[in-house]
Amino acid sequence: MYSPVQPMHIPDGFLSTLVSIVFWVISIVVLGYALKRVGKDLGERQMPLMGVLAAAIFAGQMLNFSVAGGTSGHLLGATLATILLGPWAAMIVMTSVASIQALIFQDGGLLALGANLFNMAVIGVMVSYFTYTSVQKLARGKAWGIFTGGALAAWTSIVIASLAAALQLALSGTSPANIAVPAMGGIHMIIGLGEGLITFGALAFLYATRRDLFHVGEAAPKGSKAIWVGGLAIAALLAVLSPLASTHPDGLEWVAGQKGFLEAARAPLYNLVPNYVFPGISNGSLATIVAGIIGVVLVFAVALGVAYLRRGRKRSK
Amino acid sequence: MHIHFLDPYRPLTSPIHALDARIKFVLTVAFILTASLTPNAAWPVYILLLAVVLSVEILSGLGIGYVLKRAVLALPFALAALPVIFTIKGQMLFSLPIGSWIFTASVEGLERFVSVAFKSWLSIQAAIVLAASTQFPELLQAMRAVGIPRLLVGMFGLMWRYLFVLVDEALRLMRARTARSGHSGEAGKRSGGSVAWRARMTGGLAGNLFLRAFERSDRIYVAMLSRGYDGEVRTLPLPPFTSLNWVSLAAGLVLLTLLLLFGIFFWG
Structure with a gap:
């Protein structure tokens, strides 16, 4: 069974509800705008192209090469999509890839998808775009700007996205910042090397065979300045914020403490039914036993019911 | 049709397979949300949620074994939460001296870790059942129905x-x-150039x-x-949502809400 377990895809359960919902809102706003731009700017020709490229990125993640000790490097593709399709379309393509991975292959959670989309589709594309276009400008349209720019963009976007994932985990109280940030960042600095080299190879190949795909000298799509600035801001913010958070984990705990509104919203609920209203069950261990018994009965009843149904169906055949 | 090894859909006849995809989609998300909102260390609620998802697995005919085997996939991620056992302060459980460092595990930390791992395990099971019991076109329909x-x-x-x-x-x-690549069976003889070369290829x-x-x-x-x-993307109109569908959807949501309230009242 194909299972590209990537440390960047956060499963459900690891993010607090509040963090999940906040990142859902951010992702919906950004991706909603990207969707509008794509619907407006791109011709009808783009739709099949984006769909097939999303499938190609998914399939491209199967292309791997052995590194050492049984580990292997493989492609994530946000940078390639950004360079070939432009930032807005790339966001939608990466959204499709990450959503299908979560929905069908359980690679990343459903409630956590908002945060994963933010890391892979928003950060991945924005930081890629910022790095790539900046190197392009420095190279003044020379070919090496495409390759090094692409490789550098791939590495940077992966490392920055992993820092974001680490901070999301820390904000959720799932993983302390002083461990999560260096661990996630460190692993992805290495994973990013593989991604950078693959991106380099892919761009070199495409440049040699289909130079027209690079749209050299074409006007940048509308709103790309905002993406450039956004990419710069995210990269700068996370590059500064995460070392700070990992050396001062208390600061992050303070932020986590400020999010008390969920708890505050819950408080009136407790007052509705104080513990002593249900004598006996307020005892924790007894409740566990009762729940266990109910659970076993429930499962047993279902199993029995299914067996009975099956028998009935067989007989009627 | 070409049945591909990647497609997680298992064609079976079961009440879960027959259920409208829109109900399954909404209830799966609601289940994961319930697990997420359930307070830490509310073990009875976790057990009941597990009973619910195990019951659905049996009802779907997929079998518990099939789902649990796939659910192992999310396990490695639990490593990310492991350090909280030692970093959350609380009642001392045991201490682990490694070199000149001493790591002290706390009961609260262990509770947090097990809660996170358990919630994650519950959620992935629900997602697996959804993907294995629903055909993709139906899922697309469900997504359209919820306003994507x-x-x-x-x-x-x-x-x-x-x-x-x-x-x-x-x-x-x-x-x-x-x-097209040469490969030597001889020990110690590597093939395929340097790592950088392999990556570029x-x-x-x-x-x-x-x-x-x-x-x-x-x-x-x-x-x-x-x-x-x-x-223009054109789609067929959605099939009608019958009153029976509404009843099943409401029943599922009520059950999950009750479980959630149970957890919040006693352990929140």
Whole structure:
């Protein structure tokens, strides 16, 4: 069974509800705008192209090469999509890839998808775009700007996205910042090397065979300045914020403490039914036993019911 | 139809398979949300949620074994939460001296870790049942029904349609690479150049895959154009949502809400 377990895809359960919902809102706003731009700017020709490229990125993640000790490097593709399709379309393509991975292959959670989309589709594309276009400008349209720019963009976007994932985990109280940030960042600095080299190879190949795909000298799509600035801001913010958070984990705990509104919203609920209203069950261990018994009965009843149904169906055949 | 090894859908006849995809989609998300909102260390609620998801697994005919085997996938991520055992302060459980460092585990930390791992395990089981008991076109319909933009749903559909084609393409590229590369069985003799070289060649494969995707999308576009495509994503109207559907949806939501309230009252 194909299972590209990537440390960047956060499963459900690891993010607090509040963090999940906040990142859902951010992702919906950004991706909603990207969707509008794509619907407006791109011709009808783009739709099949984006769909097939999303499938190609998914399939491209199967292309791997052995590194050492049984580990292997493989492609994530946000940078390639950004360079070939432009930032807005790339966001939608990466959204499709990450959503299908979560929905069908359980690679990343459903409630956590908002945060994963933010890391892979928003950060991945924005930081890629910022790095790539900046190197392009420095190279003044020379070919090496495409390759090094692409490789550098791939590495940077992966490392920055992993820092974001680490901070999301820390904000959720799932993983302390002083461990999560260096661990996630460190692993992805290495994973990013593989991604950078693959991106380099892919761009070199495409440049040699289909130079027209690079749209050299074409006007940048509308709103790309905002993406450039956004990419710069995210990269700068996370590059500064995460070392700070990992050396001062208390600061992050303070932020986590400020999010008390969920708890505050819950408080009136407790007052509705104080513990002593249900004598006996307020005892924790007894409740566990009762729940266990109910659970076993429930499962047993279902199993029995299914067996009975099956028998009935067989007989009627 | 070409049955691909990647497709998680298992064609069976069961009440869960027969259930409207919209109900399954909403209830799966609601289940995961319930697990997420349940306070830490509310063990009885976790047990009841597990009973619910195990019951659904049995009802679906997929079998507990099948789902649990796939659910192992999310396990490695639990490593990320492991440090909280030692970093959350509380009642001392045990201490682990490693070199000059001493790590002290706390009961609160352990509770947090087990809660996170348990919630994650519950959630992934629900997601597996959804994917294994619902055909993809039905899932697309469900997504459209809950208000996901049409353009995005259209993209999901297009991506799904060509996913298997391009995965086969990628596997062919890899097979060709293996066939054309020398490999020495002799111990200590590595083949295939340096890591950087191998990575760059893999990049060549990826570029090749993208190029083929580009060319294929051109053909697809022309084919769509020749059949009346004008840039608009058109869809069939959704099938009616019957009153029986409403009842099942409401029953599921009420059950989950009750479990959640149970957890919040006693452990919140």
